[in-house]
Amino acid sequence: MRLWTVLAISVLLLVVVVPASAGSITVGGSWYEFSFGSTGSFATRGTGTTPSSGGNSVYADLPPWTFSADGGGVLLTVTDAFIHGDAFTIFDNAVEIGSTPLVAHGGGSTDDPAVALLDPGFSHAEFWLGPGDHSITIQMLASPYGSGAAYFRADNVVPAPGALLLLGSGLFTLLPWRRRAAR
DSSP states (O other), rough: OHHHHHHHHHHHHHHHHHOOOOOOOOOSSSSEEEOOSSHHHTTOOOOSSSSOOOOOOEEOOSSEEEEOOOOOOOOEEEEEEEHHHHHSEEEETEEEEEEEOOOOOOOOOOOHHHHHHOOOOSSSSEEEESSSEEEEEEEEEOOOOOEEEEEEEEEOOOOOOHHHHHHHHHHHHHHHHHHHHHH
16 A cells, blocks of 8 residues: 555656656747847746737747757748847757847837738848757847847748759759769
């Protein structure tokens, strides 16, 4: 009887004490809102009380944000929102893949990531990530207000048939040149 009690308590402790793990995200899903602190700090989960006014976002869980990319890979889009001025450095599997540009601070007034993405006053960038497993973290490159929130999303990349045709025809035109170079 004691053994079962000890096992039951052990399982209960594991469920209660084990910290939350990385936040898995859905590719092709919503925008994910994350929060951040001062310059140099790393982003964390979203902490607001309501989603964006565009109704197109959810709050991100704790980072790192993980997903798998198939086929043509994934386009990761990161955009600031709310007030102009924040910029970010993005990491995939602990390797820096790039940054959003530094922008002037002040102005801006949207919590909708789709609107912010169209505003050149907000810092944003896109990053192509190849097929495979990805683990995203974001560090503050600039945070003039000491804290805030922003968004990211991951979308599947499907090569257009025209792009494949263009690539194939380009390679085909190189064949005669390659044969001449081999002689």
